[in-house]
């Protein structure tokens with residue numbers, strides 16, 4: 574009897590203090606979210622989201638959204654301020670969805686946020702997410718372990734440079750390497766790894782603009798090529814399983830401007846959504862920082878209405894000629910012709 578009373582008291586206390594779900598959003602593809610996370614995001618009173626969380630994903634949920642990212646150039650939120658923001662909402666008795674890229678416990682600072690919740694007696698749960706290494710592995714066909722090739726894997730950081738480690742595992746995945754790729758490669762070479770060791774750099778894993786650069790340790794150390802964030806560096810023999818024509822690169826990327834269309838089946842296409850409406854709560858600085866869609870990765874585009882053509886034109890003045898354009902009806906086709914073809918601004922015309 575006592576035990577029952579205790580647990581109901583705990584329940585009402587937790588309600589008063591709010592409740593925090595620390596959620597992993599996965600590496601980019603919005604469909605890589607767990608069913609549990611999906612439910613919690615639907616039921617939450619407020620969503621606090623970080624960098625690297627897909628706009629398309631958070632746009633689906635109605636709760637007010639607060640950006641708590643930490644962009645390198647323009648520090649929005651320090652970790653202490655994020656902790657304070659979580660506590661503030663929790664003290665108002667809200668259910669908080671704290672959404673982080675990848676998995677909260679892999680270079681995600683989930684541990685620090687939970688420490689603060691523990692200290693303040695706030696109830697919480699942790700919902701794991703697919704970490705970038707797993708997303709990159711599956712979407713490039715580079716197994717992280719493979720019988721007779723790799724029986725161990727380590728996740729390491731390439732930032733700060735002073736923390737670069739080279740453990741003795743068959744496969745190593747380095748996070749946070751965009752600006753330190755060459756320091757990481759040097760550290761690997763200094764550790765005595767063979768110049769022929771296979772290396773892959775995966776940018777924007779699981780996203781429409783995923784890009785893979787492969788080579789040997791020796792080759793990549795000589796290239797003076799810039800890399801873009803987010804990027805991972807993978808080393809190990811299982812990279813030899815990589816094929817250019819992998820399942821993800823084979824799919825055409827179609828940009829859906831406006832309402833979704835069932836015209837494009839998901840076996841052949843990856844759908845990239847362009848929302849014609851402004852999504853409430855999406856931080857505009859963050860959006861600008863994310864930049865416009867990179868049309869070089871797009872094969873086809875679908876405009877669902879004349880208004881969407883106009884809105885899209887505000888962000889993209891031209892369309893690369895290789896893109897196949899589909900329109901929902903005659904009036905949309907007429908608007909597309911007027912804005913992109915008659916204006917003579919279609920690239921290559």
Ligand SMILES: C[S@@+](CC[C@H](N)C(=O)[O-])C[C@H]1O[C@@H](n2cnc3c(N)ncnc32)[C@H](O)[C@@H]1O
Pocket residue numbers: 600601625673674675676677678679680681703704705706709747748749750751775776777778779780802803804805
């Ligand atoms: C602060 S860590 C967060 C990692 C995250 N918690 C996870 O589990 O994936 C950020 C780093 O994760 C990696 N990362 C995250 N998303 C990525 C993606 N889609 N493609 C490549 N790397 C990614 C990059 O190395 C990036 O610098």
